Amino acid sequence: MKKSNNKAAAEAITVNRRRLLNNDAPFAMKEAYVKLRTSLMFCMTADKARPCKTFAVTSAKPSEGKSLTAANIAISYAMLGKRVLLVDADMRKPTQRRLWKVELSTGLCDYLAKIWQLELAKVTELPLWIVCTGTIPPNPSELLSSDRMKSFVESCADYYDYVIIDTPPINTVADAQIISTFVDGVVLVARSGNTTADELNAATAAVRRAGGNLCGVVLNGLNMKSVKYASKYKYGDKYGYRYSYSESYGAK
Numbered sequence: 001m002k003k004s005n006n007k008a009a010a011e012a013i014t015v016n017r018r019r020l021l022n023n024d025a026p027f028a029m030k031e032a033y034v035k036l037r038t039s040l041m042f043c044m045t046a047d048k049a050r051p052c053k054t055f056a057v058t059s060a061k062p063s064e065g066k067s068l069t070a071a072n073i074a075i076s077y078a079m080l081g082k083r084v085l086l087v088d089a090d091m092r093k094p095t096q097r098r099l100w101k102v103e104l105s106t107g108l109c110d111y112l113a114k115i116w117q118l119e120l121a122k123v124t125e126l127p128l129w130i131v132c133t134g135t136i137p138p139n140p141s142e143l144l145s146s147d148r149m150k151s152f153v154e155s156c157a158d159y160y161d162y163v164i165i166d167t168p169p170i171n172t173v174a175d176a177q178i179i180s181t182f183v184d185g186v187v188l189v190a191r192s193g194n195t196t197a198d199e200l201n202a203a204t205a206a207v208r209r210a211g212g213n214l215c216g217v218v219l220n221g222l223n224m225k226s227v228k229y230a231s232k233y234k235y236g237d238k239y240g241y242r243y244s245y246s247e248s249y250g251a252k
Helices: 002-018 027-041 066-078 096-100 108-112 140-144 147-159 175-180 197-209
Strands: 054-059 084-088 128-131 162-166 185-191 214-220
Touching: 027 066, 027 214, 054 066, 054 147, 054 175, 066 084, 066 096, 066 128, 066 162, 066 185, 084 096, 084 147, 108 140, 108 147, 140 175, 147 162, 175 197, 185 197, 197 214
Parallel strands: 054 162, 054 185, 084 128, 084 162, 185 214
Antiparallel strands: none
């Protein structure tokens, strides 16, 4: 059973990698991220002092597509020529390293624990860099709530135009709530036909309890046949993502 689950997970990562945004991506996919990027560019910080430039991407629960969404948001900004840093802060079920097929010996965990210096990977010809999780720690919440993590986000914001942070599901563990206090805005990913209204309400309430600035909700997996468009463009029959976590999130 374990081998079967590992195989299914590997297949899911392969499928998702093909759905990373690029110039040859379907029109519907590119247009969806252009609209999302534009909306985020108009989002203001909680004090309305300036536009948001650091974002945490989370979901209500596993299997909503938040890691792929985070990656494609980062790519979308980089396509504008913006310097972008994509950070995998999901220390329980990290995805970005496998999604991009990068090999880094150290990552965010090692940096926060003061074990090694931070290592970055430039993954495309675009001005996009990735920080992976590194060594999986026994205490992710403690590392993420540290002053070192807050300083890391602040220093990245000074150097990069945009910082996109992939975080665990907010209804499952506290990590996303913690990170929401360090960033300008939070993007919540939901999956059509999967995320219930109660789960979505609980997720938005969790962001607000932490004092986070909820910028909006991204809907994944929408069946376009069920939606009527008054548009001359043909968007295709179905647009969305397939993404999978194990049911026991972060369990050893």
